[in-house]
Amino acid sequence: MQKLDIAGLQNKDGSFSGDIWGEVDTRFSYIAICCLSILKCLDKINVKKAVDYIVSCKNLDGGFGCTPGAESHAGQIFCCVGALAITGNLHHVDKDLLGWWLCERQDYESGGLNGRPEKLPDVCYSWWVLSSLIMIDRVHWIEKGKLVKFILDCQDMDNGGISDNPKDVVDIFHTYFGVAGLSLLEYPGVKPIDPAYALPVHVINRILFTK
């Protein structure tokens, strides 16, 4: 197998490219930081510069985008907040401003969450929005019961699985995010998931609390 050099993908400004062709995006910052933290190799990159780049992608609504100046998007917010959480830098987040933006993603009618203002609710945002709200301690600002109902309404009761909204066909992607969302909502019978790594809490604890 070819060796993959994650640290080598860090650019001078602290950002990360997805591959040698140089597409830059905070998604790649998250992926690099997440992998290197699990491998206990964060010292292989310049964490301060990586954090500075993520902070430069912070917007005036408190959210984060793909690159500096890019519009806030819940998926991108997860990546940036997650990377800041893992590196102990959540003090760069305006928790009240971002928390309000995120909690307003909940659709009053269906209880589902959308990813940007004036967009339709979608099960995958149960993960992106909830995990971010948990990491900044503002998850009590949404109505959990309504969201549980929305996710359960997206189940295909005949064939199993979860879809993006109650009318669509199910897929693996939305099934994963639906179940992960239920875990973040403390739904009975679902094991706890870590909001920064999207892995079981006991796995992350075992890795990080062992010297």
Next chain:
Amino acid sequence: MHGRPRKASKPEEEAASAAKAVKLRSLQSQFMKNHHDKIYTEEAIELSTKLLEINPEAYTAWNYRKLAVEDSLSRIDSDPNLVNSILDEELRVVESALRQNFKSYGAWHHRKWVLSKGHSSIAHELKLLDKFQRLDSRNFHAWNYRRFVVELTKRSEQDELQYTDDMINNNFSNYSAWHNRSVLLSSLLAQNADGFMPNERIPDEYDLVHSAIFTDPDDQSGWFYHLWLLDQTLNVETPLLTSSWPSHGSTIILSGAGCLNGSSSKFTTFCSESGSFPLILYFDQAVGGVSSSTVTIDSELKGNEDLVWEPISYKNSQVSCVWVTHLKYVSTDLCEYKVKIRVGNSPGIVSSRGHNFRAPYEFVFTAHVHDTVKDSQEGIVSWTDGFDIWDAKSKDLNSLITLDQLQAEIDFKWRQEAIDSEVECFGILSDSKIGKLTLARLLMAREAMVSDDAVKGVRYEEILQLYNDLMALDSSHYQYYKDEHSVAFLHKMTSSSESLSRHLFRYRGMNNLVCLRLNNLSLSRIASVEKLLFVQMLDLSHNELHSTEGLEAMQLLSCLNLSHNRIRSFSALDSLRHVKQLKVLDVSHNHIGKHSVDTTRYLCSSPLSNSEWSQDDVGRQNPGLVTKYWDAYFVLRDLNLKQLDIAGNEISGNEFSSFVLQVVPKLVWLDGQKLGN
């Protein structure tokens, strides 16, 4: 799956879909073989075109094409016509892929990669974007690409601002356009560009965003832009000192460890085993650079030449609103000392946004060093009796509290006018959610600007009522309004010494500690801490708090009652690690251990947030318990507690109690029981 309805498919549809899958698979495997064998013939490239037309998300195919382009370019001796024809073909493939899937990251990046080579005409790009952005005005890939092209063509920010005008006028419900406007405008405002002075420009922007909010109050597009404008209106760039402890003109009494001889003093008494007392500076925004050179101290207290100032903040950050240093005193040197502090004596205090502290401020206080009776009895602190009420009319209250902000003169005029006009405007919209919320925020902002005692605090009742209305009107966000209600309530309580004194007591048990009792107020959040720096004992029992965020500034706090709240984890007490005086903590009857989700897991300094940590005996001997009770372990071992109450939590039990005793060996009282040696 996005846009694919859940319905039983007909047999012919299934057959067609299976046939498509077979075709795609065969195309993919042929393509991968070409890629692997580095075949860049016309035929092979054409195959990748076909693949991308069906599936624009095939990242590998885009990357293969880049290799193919580089291979072709290397063999044509930089003939400009040939170069252009090769690159134009790439642009054509991207364009058709985008028609197939407008959200393909790989396609957009491929286009950027081609343009970055510098051979293709970029004149065409904005026209193409206009076409795409008309079809989907919210596509963030298109907006990102637009910013890329604008930078490449050096198109002016003013022209781009005009573009957002056009987009908004066409359809105000375009959050993407409002967002881009905020990016452009904040850049122009920061440059003080011609026609972009805040006092001229911001009022116009309010008018523009009204058109969106008032047309459809339920459409969120303008909400966040309005909040940003409010922030711009309030944003005084220069950092200011908000409060300090000791405050200007105050007198404090210092003594050694133990009880003070005849402790009937009306002043704040501060006992310390280490023979030092904190000096706290509270700024209106996070600043860095507070040091013994930027803050000078003039006093006869010996040994205070090279003071070390610490930011009270998360460990990685060198900026904070709160800075503290510790002044030494000798408890046997009975005397009275004047201490003069000059903040901003030399330049160096800078806000996190890069603005200098420009208004040097001087304050003076008196410190009496008193005799102490060496009495090391460690009695239990009771929260039920031993409290004397405070005489609201006594003068010592005023020497304790500085309720007026220590603000330098700033030009508030245009800011006040802008907010007054907004208050008037949103009064009309007060039957809608955003109308009420905006009005409440505006009134809070307006109160913060009032310095005239006669009209100070008069709007708080209205603000509290607005939040009560919102809790009923928009129950999904009940807790958000509840938190804001708590903040407004605490602002109201601290807006005058009279209202504050109703909650102030002296605790006889310990040198007449200054005690603030805010129990049973259904508070869900802490605020106004900058006005409460003098508090030594704080009763927050029987509220709805789930975190101690904010209390870190209260450096004098030695006793804290958080019983009967909603604390879910010890990680929620992380801020108390900064409160080195804290000896007594009651977190009984909370929700610790009850929930599987810990909302302060990443707000607490621990190995989870990659903080450095040193292994101690407890960690070496009980790695299993450290993993199980990590939050208690990392927080409690940094506190200097003598008395702790944890009963009535899910986590309580023999195993946990004995673990706590190992982590905090100096503990004297646990859950009301005196511990043996």
